[in-house]
Amino acid sequence: MGLFNGLFGNYSEVSVQELQEQYGAYLMPDEKIQTGFRLIRDTCIFTDERLILIDHQGVTGKKTRVASIHLNSIYEVTLETGGLGFDDSELTIHYIVSPYYKSNNLSTSAYKFEFGKRFNVRPVYTALVSIAHQNNKRWNG
Known part of the structure; x- marks a missing residue:
């Protein structure tokens, strides 16, 4: 099922240990991984400081692009849940x-994630929208 989800652009959860x-090696000192997701070769890691987006490129996947979105820069989060048929959730x-x-x-x-119908994306949404809300209060308060 993981490969099937990957082929359709869906992230699947990966253990923190893995x-x-x-x-x-990509973590800052004292940074802790909270959770993470994989899409065939690409990975998204949620830490206590940022989102780390890892994009393995090329035929072999040896070339890697690593990008970060700092949690304190997030100002809005939108969620579209999956409907009937083949619809997926988009965050x-x-x-x-x-x-x-x-x-x-x-x-x-903006960065868009697609999750399969069976993945409960609401806790991820709630966590990120809470961060966005705190950021907005800090910036505008």
Whole structure:
């Protein structure tokens, strides 16, 4: 079922131990992995500080792109749950990419995750929307 989900763009959950063994070298000192998901070769890791997006490229997957979305830059999270048929759940994170969050010329971006129907995406959504809410209060309070 994991490969079937991967072929259709769905992330599946990976154990923290496995993520630590494979990607521990990408962590900052004292950073802790909370959870993570894999899409065939690509991986998304949620830590206590950031989201780490690991994209294995090329035929062999030896070339790797690692990107981070800092949790304190997330300002909006949207969720579209799966409907009937082959619909999947989509979770989109909107975040600030500018180094200064209170500048007049903010630069933003978004990242979309697709989860299969059987995956309960609501706890992930709740955690991320709580972070976005706290960020908005901190920036605007």
